[in-house]
Amino acid sequence: MADFIPGQRWISNTESELGLGLILEVSFKRVTVLFLASDERRMYASDNAPLTRVSFTAGDIIESIDEEKLTVTRLIEEGGLITYVCRNKSGQEVLLEEIELNHHIQFNKPQDRLFTGQIDPSPWFLLRYQTWLRLQQLQQSPVKGLLGGRTSLIPHQLYIAHESANRSAPRIMLADEVGLG
Structure with a gap:
């Protein structure tokens, strides 16, 4: 006090x-x-x-x-x-x-x-530090644009996204029917 x-x-x-x-x-x-x-x-x-x-x-x-x-x-x-x-x-x-x-x-x-x-107390500092570390990991992730969505991506969708993202000037339109598996 x-x-x-x-x-x-x-x-x-x-x-x-x-x-x-x-x-x-x-x-x-x-x-x-x-x-x-x-x-x-x-x-x-x-x-x-x-x-x-x-x-x-x-x-x-x-x-x-x-x-x-x-x-x-x-x-x-x-x-x-x-x-x-x-x-x-x-x-x-x-x-x-x-x-x-x-x-x-x-x-x-x-x-x-x-x-x-x-x-601030140590626990608050550690929380901020760990948050920065996680953000750094997310920014370096090759699939960072796909994170956070409420989706269940299947392998062929990931493959198409990966291939199109690696192109120099990607122009794609991806549509997938709901319920077709």
């Missing part, structure tokens, strides 16, 4: 289009998050909220509410809240509290999700 503190910035794992969320209130078993970019307010059960804490590291380029791009040099964490020590374009050191981060940040690219810790 994560420790939610008002003022922290979190992002929704299931609705990344909401942007960066701000923890408003933490009550007994509930946490209220305000997503300013989309003007949405969500309440989650604190023990299984689909949220990931947003924390940038040294070298990351972040954007303030004023849309000023800053390069993070280090972090200061105090009382559960993060203050970013950054450099602006002119090289001056700027302190940016996490509440001042731009609300429109989204992590849609895989590397962004990885670096922010938005990763």
